[in-house]
Amino acid sequence: MHKDFIEIHDYSAAEVMQIFELAADIKANPQSYRRTLEGQTLAMIFEKSSTRTRVSFEVGMFQLGGHALFLSSRDIQLGRGEPIYDTAKVLSRYIDGIMARTFAHKTVTDLAEYSTVPVINGLTDLSHPCQATTDYFTAWEHFGKNLKGRKIAYVGDGNNMAHSLLFGASKVGMDIAIATPAAYQCDPVVVAQAQADADAAGTRVIITSSMEEAVAGADIVETDVWASMGQEAEAQKRQQDFAGWKVDKRVMSLAGKEAIFMHCLPAHRGEEVSAEVIDSEQSVIYDEAENRLHVQKAIMVTLMKR
Ligand code: CP
Ligand code: NVA
Numbered sequence: 001m002h003k004d005f006i007e008i009h010d011y012s013a014a015e016v017m018q019i020f021e022l023a024a025d026i027k028a029n030p031q032s033y034r035r036t037l038e039g040q041t042l043a044m045i046f047e048k049s050s051t052r053t054r055v056s057f058e059v060g061m062f063q064l065g066g067h068a069l070f071l072s073s074r075d076i077q078l079g080r081g082e083p084i085y086d087t088a089k090v091l092s093r094y095i096d097g098i099m100a101r102t103f104a105h106k107t108v109t110d111l112a113e114y115s116t117v118p119v120i121n122g123l124t125d126l127s128h129p130c131q132a133t134t135d136y137f138t139a140w141e142h143f144g145k146n147l148k149g150r151k152i153a154y155v156g157d158g159n160n161m162a163h164s165l166l167f168g169a170s171k172v173g174m175d176i177a178i179a180t181p182a183a184y185q186c187d188p189v190v191v192a193q194a195q196a197d198a199d200a201a202g203t204r205v206i207i208t209s210s211m212e213e214a215v216a217g218a219d220i221v222e223t224d225v226w227a228s229m230g231q232e233a234e235a236q237k238r239q240q241d242f243a244g245w246k247v248d249k250r251v252m253s254l255a256g257k258e259a260i261f262m263h264c265l266p267a268h269r270g271e272e273v274s275a276e277v278i279d280s281e282q283s284v285i286y287d288e289a290e291n292r293l294h295v296q297k298a299i300m301v302t303l304m305k306r
Helices: 015-030 052-063 086-092 105-114 128-141 161-173 186-200 212-215 232-241 249-254 283-303
Strands: 041-046 067-072 097-103 119-121 151-155 176-178 206-209 220-223 260-263
Touching: 015 128, 015 186, 015 283, 041 052, 041 086, 052 067, 052 097, 052 283, 067 105, 086 105, 097 105, 097 283, 105 119, 119 128, 119 232, 128 161, 128 220, 128 260, 128 283, 151 161, 161 186, 161 206, 176 212, 186 206, 186 283, 206 212, 212 249, 212 260
Parallel strands: 041 067, 041 097, 097 119, 151 176, 151 220, 176 206, 220 260
Antiparallel strands: none
């Protein structure tokens, strides 16, 4: 298939479906996979904090019979300026796969270019494909395998989550509406690529600054924090700029009757989403978090199984 998992955009709809089918089988029959990656080691490089990504990859690797190494960039020489080129070449001599969470997206693409082992994007400033793939897998479980014609609405910051959801929608046949304040729009290059993918797949991409327009009739309403990791200094300004962008009961009432609420977590109750919504029956946040484990096991098996 592919050496790496950097963007959903790089994968065809059929390949995404293969990952979903494998994730569903791994979820239903975990015992059948307990030796699939026996003797293999995954290096997990983190420049940023993590709860879900770290734990789900480490547990996932253990459950597949392998081993995971947690490498904080503060502790390895990469954090002191050792070139990515040398890091990638050296790690490739020891380990069987790399998962990396970095600030610059180029760090992950460079790791992929210079390493001889698979590289998985565990979140960059540009994208978060493991999470978006998991969110669509969660929708696939919830609504059934045919997602064609369904609509996902993402509201809030045009950030890494928005980008990966944009890339993923056409792969599962869904329409996507993204609503952001004018000053916080998605990267135009990502939007153009997602639009081209959507045109080829016959799905729709709607970019708007109206939360109401995006959410109208949606099957999924998703949001994310207003200030992502690395944007802490802007947090206060963003609180003001995003005033009125909270997903609350009123916003959810504009979506479809059976609509579900998604959030990659961590969340700030009372900011981008009300507690009433995130803790309601409509919310599937813990299914998303759990499914990170199953989907990432499927990704690791797809890339690393010999
Ligand atoms: N959703 C997500 O990636 O969570 P962590 O930052 O805890 O890994
Ligand atoms: N957009 C958030 C996602 C965290 C999982 C961030 O980058 O901090």
